[in-house]
Amino acid sequence: MDSVLQALSDGSRRTVLEVLRDHPATVNELAAALPIARPGVSRHLRVLREAGLVGVRQDAQRRVYSLRPEPLAELDAWLGRYRALWERRMEDLHAEIARGKQDREAGQ
Template sequence: MDAVLHALADPHRRTVLEILRDHPATAGELAAALPIARPGVSRHLRVLREAQLVTAEQQAQRRVYRLAPEPLADLDSWLGPYRDMWQQRMAALHTEIARGNRENREK
């Protein structure tokens, strides 16, 4: 999971994942969408491959990259208890706000 979190820490890599979420793309297509040089895109793709967030398929002289969602599902499962905690806290906050509104109307 550390490799996934490291990969997600960079905004360019998150942009790559957002693009690949919608459709597979070549390194050239990804480079056109990012404000960095092609070698930088290749380095980002290597980090994403090492974290198993993308797969690469050789098609003739080019590689086509695809999102591999499994590590994101694992991360989502790990985040579940934290999400539950925040939902409980938000529900308690909503209750307190409603209570305050009701008290203000009664005055």
């Protein structure tokens, strides 16, 4: 999971994943979505491949990259424990706000 988090820490790599979320793409298509040169896109793709976030297949002379969602599902499961903690805290905050509003209305 560390390699996934490290891969996701870069904005360009997140942009690549957003493009691949919608459809598979070639390096040239991905380079069009980023403000960096094609060799930089290739380096980002290597990091994403090593983290297991993208897969690649050969299509004649082109390499077509696609999103592999399994590592993201693992990350989501891990984050789920923390999400539940924050949801409880948000529910407590909403209850406190509602209680304060009722107190103000009762005092008027």
